Amino acid sequence: MIRYGIVGCGHIAKKHVAAIEAVEGAKLVAVCDTNAERLAEFAKDGIEGYTDFADLLQTDIDVVCICTPSGLHPKLTIQAAEAKKHVIVEKPMALTLEDADRMIEACERNGVKMAVVHPNRFRPAIMELRRQLNQGAFGKIGHANATVRWNRNQAYYDQAPWRGTREMDGGVLMNQAIHNMDLLLWMMGDVEEVFSYQATRLRKIEAEDTSVSVIKFKSGALGVLEAAVTIYPKNLEESLSIFGEKGTAIVGGPTANWIKHWKFENINDEEAEAVIRRIENDPFGVPGHQCIIQDLTDAIKEDRTPVVSGKEGRKALSLVVACQQSAETGKAVRMDDLERKK
Numbered sequence: 286m287i288r289y290g291i292v293g294c295g296h297i298a299k300k301h302v303a304a305i306e307a308v309e310g311a312k313l314v315a316v317c318d319t320n321a322e323r324l325a326e327f328a329k330d331g332i333e334g335y336t337d338f339a340d341l342l343q344t345d346i347d348v349v350c351i352c353t354p355s356g357l358h359p360k361l362t363i364q365a366a367e368a369k370k371h372v373i374v375e376k377p378m379a380l381t382l383e384d385a386d387r388m389i390e391a392c393e394r395n396g397v398k399m400a401v402v403h404p405n406r407f408r409p410a411i412m413e414l415r416r417q418l419n420q421g422a423f424g425k426i427g428h429a430n431a432t433v434r435w436n437r438n439q440a441y442y443d444q445a446p447w448r449g450t451r452e453m454d455g456g457v458l459m460n461q462a463i464h465n466m467d468l469l470l471w472m473m474g475d476v477e478e479v480f481s482y483q484a485t486r487l488r489k490i491e492a493e494d495t496s497v498s499v500i501k502f503k504s505g506a507l508g509v510l511e512a513a514v515t516i517y518p519k520n521l522e523e524s525l526s527i528f529g530e531k532g533t534a535i536v537g538g539p540t541a542n543w544i545k546h547w548k549f550e551n552i553n554d555e556e557a558e559a560v561i562r563r564i565e566n567d568p569f570g571v572p573g574h575q576c577i578i579q580d581l582t583d584a585i586k587e588d589r590t591p592v593v594s595g596k597e598g599r600k601a602l603s604l605v606v607a608c609q610q611s612a613e614t615g616k617a618v619r620m621d622d623l624e625r626k627k
């Protein structure tokens with residue numbers, strides 16, 4: 286049995302609780318929150334509660350799920366690694382590349398595993414898209430497009446002081462579109478150069494609420510990312526599109542769970558329709574958080590690297606950082622230069 290603890294008993298922690306319960310061989314034994322009221326909601330039915338993270342680390346848990354405000358992820362991850370606990374860290378894993386590197390180094394040095402929560406990779410439509418890519422069904426790819434046209438209203442940002450701040454949260458890229466960056470990179474490979482504009486248009490927050498970026502991948506393919514949390518009056522669209530010489534695919538809907546277009550040279554209309562219907566009948570599949578917990582539980586037992594490891598999680602973070610730097614300087618940023626300057 287792999288014994289889990291959670292630090293940060295807020296909104297997303299509920300998904301971790303449900304996921305741990307659903308995974309055979311995983312058990313939630315302890316939780317931690319500095320807010321005693323929040324803690325009391327989770328510390329029941331035999332689950333121990335702690336207000337001090339150091340006390341949680343004294344217990345015999347094997348893994349800590351880090352579900353606190355994002356700016357605290359690096360410090361808590363490193364503390365957990367030093368206590369020889371494996372880590373599942375919510376996205377974004379960190380807000381700077383320096384912090385991400387310190388986290389990866391601490392986990393490696395202490396011989397513990399780190400998984401970053403990018404659950405969208407496990408959506409049925411996304412897995413189908415990846416399967417076609419791996420089989421070469423697109424041929425040479427011309428370009429790809431990701432959109433996040435969502436709504437996070439002012440009340441969302443006002444519910445906790447850390448939301449929308451640069452130091453603890455980040456804006457639409459760091460908080461929401463990092464998932465779509467992760468998917469773009471997973472599908473399209475490494476980026477050579479990016480140019481980005483960012484703006485705070487409609488929300489009273491420190492970080493950006495609107496962002497447009499153009500990307501040149503190392504393969505030569507191009508990419509566009511449009512992300513905003515200002516869409517009136519509610520979430521409208523999250524999509525990922527790939528356009529190749531032998532295939533066109535669009536995964537869309539309000540949360541990129543449905544196949545909107547599926548046309549390939551080597552797939553006839555009947556087969557394409559069957560895929561679209563299959564996804565329609567089960568658009569959410571196994572919950573993404575459950576897939577992450579299952580994967581880390583298995584990775585510990587099999588002593589292998591988790592699917593979305595710290596190094597994998599860092600890739601999407603580095604693209605966000607490059608976009609931020611481009612918006613600040615008004616210049617395109619080459620990923621190689623970003624790494625060299627560090």
Ligand SMILES: NC(=O)c1ccc[n+]([C@@H]2O[C@H](COP(=O)([O-])OP(=O)(O)OC[C@H]3O[C@@H](n4cnc5c(N)ncnc54)[C@H](O)[C@@H]3O)[C@@H](O)[C@H]2O)c1
Pocket residue numbers: 292293294295296297298317318319320323338352353354355357375376377402403404445460
């Ligand atoms: N993967 C996803 O799809 C997804 C979705 C939503 C949020 N998130 C991420 O999850 C994280 C938390 O978001 P949330 O919406 O649950 O936030 P939240 O504000 O609802 O919860 C955070 C909790 O952390 C507690 N906390 C703060 N400092 C602490 C400390 N030092 N020690 C212990 N507890 C502490 C707070 O009291 C609060 O209960 C963020 O990093 C966010 O980006 C991920």
